[in-house]
Amino acid sequence: MSNENKPKGQNSKLGDWFRTFDSLKIMKWSVYLFFFLFLVLPLFSVFLVSFTGQPVNILGSLVNPDIMATNIERLSNASLEHYQSLLGGGTYFYALRNSLGLAISVSILVILLCLPLAYAFARTTMPFKKTLAALCTIPLIVPTFISAAGFIIMFGRTGWVNTIYQSLGFDGLLINAYSMTSIVLIQVFFFFPFALWPMVAAFKIADMSLEEASNNMGSKNWTTMFFVTFPLAIPGIISAALLIFTVSFSDFGTPIILAPDGLNLIVVEAYREISGFFNWAGASILTIVMVAVAAIFFWLQRYITKNKDYGTLSGKPKGMRLNDSKWVTRSLLVYTCLILLIPMFVLLSVLVQSFATTWGADFLPRGFTIAHYATVFTRSGDNIMNSLLLAGGALLISMIVATLVSYFVVREKTSKLDFMSSIPLIVPGIALGIAYIQTFNTAPLQLTGTAFLLIVAYAIRRMPYMIRSTMGTMMAIKSDIEEAAVNLGASKLVAIITVVGPLMLPGIAAGSILVFVTVIKETSITVLMAPADWAPMSLMVFQNLLRGEVYTASAMAMLIIVLVIILQTLANKITKNSLY
Structure with missing residues (x-):
């Protein structure tokens, strides 16, 4: 049929479609396709495998009838068996329990550690704030498996810290590098900047007029700090704790290096199931659990940040009178420096070892060389x-x-x-x-x-x-x-x-x-x-x-x-x- 013989309504609709269609629509649907193909589909596929216990390849079903038949058979036999085994105890259950315990412990310790730091940066005239702020960002730069390696240099059986400890007449190890304690310490001292800066922001935006009113009514500075300043920052503190929980729960670098054989953690178990045994059922179950736990705590963090506000309404601008007490600022300076000692010593240990000829059971290496860097480049x-x-x-x-x-x-x-x-x-x-x-x-x-x-x-x-x-x-x-x-x-x-x-x-x-x-x-x-x-x-x-x-x-x-x-x-x- 020629164009002349086509109904006018049909030509009109086609013309309207071409006029309204533009390349932006192609791009928008391309972005949707990208996220569907490389995010939604893989996660959905793993979700199905957690019920079948065997791989279910959705894309393969589109081009291969044999794969489709296999997938249909596996889906027909889907069950909750693997979830029941997870909840019924065993390795996976203990791995989840240990990971939750680790993340909760790290979250609590980080918040307690960061409260004085956040107050120091936001509300005091503590000396060297610029330098200390820069140093507090360095732990974010270091990959966690490298910080774990530095911890071994310090607290391994022949680590220099344990060498000093034993030279002082003590027996055994000050800290066992391959233990849950070491994992907690690494995560606390290298994850705390994730919580520190949101907490600094929370302290800065809190209404100063309430603190001034407390002081005018006769309260001492420490009373105002604990009963007015800290409560005003509660939304930021809770949000930071939930963020640390998610980061700790998902961390792979630290436990894969430091976790002893008897300690099961969910990220390590998932890695071993897929890389060592190709156990799709176990790997998929652990994947779903990891995503679910991370999603719940991420949602809580967003919910608290969005819907909680402990500020006050006022027509007056908020002033910011910083605490300039020498006793307070100097105490916080010492505290901040002590907190930074662990990550700085870890990095320094890695740096020294990179130039060492041999280093073990001594405070310092027996010699220094640049041969290791030459080896890296060659x-x-x-x-x-x-x-x-x-x-x-x-x-x-x-x-x-x-x-x-x-x-x-x-x-x-x-x-x-x-x-x-x-x-x-x-x-x-x-x-x-x-x-x-x-x-x-x-x-x-x-x-x-x-x-x-x-x-x-x-x-x-x-x-x-x-x-x-x-x-x-x-x-x-x-x-x-x-x-x-x-x-x-x-x-x-x-x-x-x-x-x-x-x-x-x-x-x-x-x-x-x-x-x-x-x-x-x-x-x-x-x-x-x-x-x-x-x-x-x-x-x-x-x-x-x-x-x-x-x-x-x-x-x-x-x-x-x-x-x-x-x-x-x-x-x-x-x-x-x-x-x-």
Whole structure:
């Protein structure tokens, strides 16, 4: 039928469709497809496996009738058997119990440790605040498995701290490096900045007029501090505690290095089930449990932050009179320095070992050399390049997807996309890695064991950092600028690329460095998914530690730390972020 003979209504509908259709719709649905394919589908697949006990490959069913028949048979035999075994006791139950106990203990200790620190930074004239604030961010830079290695140098059987302890006439070990106590200490002293800065913000925004009223009524400073100042910061304190719980519960680097054989923790058990035994039932159950626990506590953290406000309404501006008592400021200075001793000594131990010829049962190494760094650059140059290429690939994906997500969420109020882009925040790295291995191990997307899937996993896991950065910038860009370009004849896509894009560069730059930094030091996904010919620096450090090549591992660990510090410093300059 020719165009002339087609009904006018049909031509009109087709013309309207073409006029309303633009490339932005393709991009929006492409973003939805990306999150569905690489986030929703893998997690849903693992959810099904937790009932079947055997792999269920949804994508394979679309192209292979045999796989579809196998999947149907396995789904028909689905049961709650594996969940019942989890709740009925045994290894998985004790692993979950131990992990919950660890996370709760670390959360409580971190909050108690950070209360004086937060008050010192927010409400006092404590000396050297700039320097101490910078030092308090360093624990965030260090990958946890490297901090665990430093702890072994200090508190191992021949560690220098235990050597000093024994030289003073004491028997045994001051602290056993391979114990739950060591895991708790590492997490407390290297995770506390996650809670410190939100608590500093909570102390800063609390209404000072209530404290002044308390003092005017005759209360002493310490009474006001405990009964007025601290209660005003309760929402921030609770939110920080829940955040620490999630971070501790999901941590892989510390327990995989320090957990003794008799101590079961959920992230370690999940890794062993999939990497050592290919036990899909066990790995899937543990994955679902990890995601569920992390989701519950992440939701609680968001709920408290959103719906609780202990401030007061006032027409007067809030003043900020800092506590300048010499006794208070000097005491807090000493306390802050003591808290920083552990992470600083850990880093110093790794640094010294990276130059040591041999070091054991002595306070200092028997000699020093740069041979370990020479070995790293000659033998592991490919690993350094792999880290940069993998991080660069993840960064490229993050930049494109995050920019589009920010645009659609801010301009078109796409709440579903905002929700989907937040899901990676609650998915532990080990859980995501297990989901990917199970989902992409057959056609049509047989990607397991490839560098591409590792890059996508990095991008998905760290993309929320980029999205939060670009979304803040996007909110500051008025839609009038974009509309003016459209009125002058540009399409929406051209307006975004030529007008909105350049204005978003500060947010993109800040988010890019944050993504790059976190990918460089990523451990859990790397250990589980990295192919042998694409092994990055973090995997080589991990493998060297397990093989006992501690000197080479320390040298490469220092290279990672130096690279991360440089990038983090650059990020702080771009964002002009003040932490004190």
